Amino acid sequence: xxxxxxxxxxxxxxxxxxxxxxxxxxxxxxxxxxxxxxxxxxxxxxxxxxxxxxxxxxxxxxxxxxxxxxxxxxxxxxxxxxxxxxxxxxxxxxxxxxxxxxxxxxxxxxxxxxxxxxxxxxxxxxxxxxxxxxxxxxxxxxxxxxxxxxxxxxxxxxx
Numbered sequence: 001x002x003x004x005x006x007x008x009x010x011x012x013x014x015x016x017x018x019x020x021x022x023x024x025x026x027x028x029x030x031x032x033x034x035x036x037x038x039x040x041x042x043x044x045x046x047x048x049x050x051x052x053x054x055x056x057x058x059x060x061x062x063x064x065x066x067x068x069x070x071x072x073x074x075x076x077x078x079x080x081x082x083x084x085x086x087x088x089x090x091x092x093x094x095x096x097x098x099x100x101x102x103x104x105x106x107x108x109x110x111x112x113x114x115x116x117x118x119x120x121x122x123x124x125x126x127x128x129x130x131x132x133x134x135x136x137x138x139x140x141x142x143x144x145x146x147x148x149x150x151x152x153x154x155x156x157x158x159x
Contacts, residue, residue, distance in 0.1 A: 005054040011080050022082040026104030031127035040123035049110055061088050068092050077152035085152035089145050091138040098157045100133040103150035113141030
């Protein structure tokens with residue numbers, strides 16, 4: 001069992017990033033800052049990628065499945081992650097269920113194949129502002145997406 005294969009260790013790893021973004025508006029400036037401070041090719045993201053791989057192998061991450069999508073809430077919103085919940089999803093190329101982000105959503109896109117994209121974007125960070133909505137869509141191969149939700153707020157809609 002690796003150092004990051006427990007939920008507690010994973011929360012500690014993620015809190016290093018959430019501490020840096022606590023209270024920031026969910027906007028393009030935050031997206032740019034995350035992609036600069038925590039680039040997809042950097043050691044912080046490499047540690048998160050490995051931790052996700054280990055956690056999925058250990059069976060406590062992405063333990064649910066529906067329609068080919070593996071998913072699950074890893075950490076509820078709370079003080080450890082600065083008010084952000086942490087969910088991880090693995091998706092094959094498809095459009096997932098439509099949902100709304102009442103408080104916004106911060107996505108870390110971790111392609112599982114070289115050309116995989118999430119909502120038209122490759123590896124890295126994507127920020128959706130409060131009130132945004134979408135059908136999360138993976139193309140060009142499977143991808144893993146870690147997403148942070150302020151207050152854990154998400155509303156699934158029928159579309």
